[in-house]
Amino acid sequence: MDTEALVQLARCPLDNPNVHVIGVTGPPGGGKSTLCGQLVQNLAREHKVAALLVDPSSPYSGGAILGDRIRMSALSANPNVYIRSLSNRGNTGGVNSTVVSIIRAVMNCGFEYIIVETVGAGQSEVKIASIADTTLVVAVPNLGDDIQAFKSGIMEIADIFVINKADLPGADVLFAALRESAVRHKDGWLTPVCQTVAVEGRGIDSLLDYIRAHGDWLRRQGRLTEKRKQAAKFEILELSSYYLQSHLDQVPADVLAANLANKDFNMLQRLLDAYREIVNSLSEVN
Amino acid sequence: MVPIRVLVAKPGLDGHDRGAKVVARALRDAGMEVIYTGLRQSPEQIVRAAIQEDVDMVGLSCLSGAHNSLFPKVVQLLKEAGAEDIQVFGGGVIPESDIPGLLEAGVRAVFTPGTPLEEIVNFVRESVKKGDA
Ligand SMILES: Nc1nc2c(ncn2[C@@H]2O[C@H](COP(=O)(O)OP(=O)(O)O)[C@@H](O)[C@H]2O)c(=O)[nH]1
């Protein structure tokens, strides 16, 4: 990655309160891309909308096939819409290490809504909650164990539950179950449960009402600023671990192994010292 | 270090994308990031997508016989948009006799059925490398 560009981007403000960053996560095939396409289409009638769509990279080659655009091909010609497909570049957790930098870029190009679709690998995809103002967790009827999956962490990150494919049998059961387990956030936001049929554009208007309501609530509570600070913190954590890893990856394994904590070259100690020094000098400037 | 990005698109009205998908997978397996846009894309849509995605190359697959108008159109629209650094290559059932005209129109290479996948992969790698120099 171009480090100079990243530093430039890091200087772009992330705190614009008139921009709404919306994250969409949920199981693969749940209809996330289709749903994002509907949200984008709807919002683009009056606003500039950017969609950042993350798909997984191949662990073997590092390459990727990024296919989320297929679900929104009609939007390619819309002048209010910007769509960017991203590989997760090996990052676990559903996004990639530069996603906040990209959000900064589009935020400063005048986009008012920024939609981020995560990889959709399932339960461990909680990083999106550190990035988005509003996180939608998509569920579909009759995946069998989806309530189970919800119990293991993804539930807590939802600001809005979306039951997509509500045209399929089992939607009512899922609705009841999710309503029962809806999370009440600190300061009183009660996670609503929406039903959508993304392929037909059904339920999108009411989902958008909830999305706006959550945005308003964040602003009223003064929590939006807090969210963006969290996102910036996430950004530095992700970028630093990405860079550390990619630098170390370039060193042959035997060289690393021999110098891990050698008397002549104590790599581990030097790394830890460098980190401590940076953090210490940070407390001096503040 | 930074992966090569390629947009693989299917202009035209035919609904067969097996060839396009095979090429997409080969490029992925060679470490590239392939943006796949699906069937029946207009040249305008393809060009907008290519610019938004900041790709190095666009690969077009066409089996409908409309390659003589569609491929040059994509090249021309890229140029009009100031994105002539994005190179275009094509593939599909294309008569040998059409190839010189396509190359003349600015298409970098045309691959007919049966071309070994390594050849396409190497072509993309080499073209992007040259473009960077
Ligand atoms: N029955 C039904 N199918 C849907 C719905 N939304 C999306 N799909 C289909 O589900 C499949 C996966 O959709 P996609 O948006 O790619 O899911 P993603 O992997 O979560 O991004 C596609 O074939 C869609 O047409 C829906 O509301 N009902």
Ligand SMILES: [Mg+2]
């Ligand atoms: Mg998707």
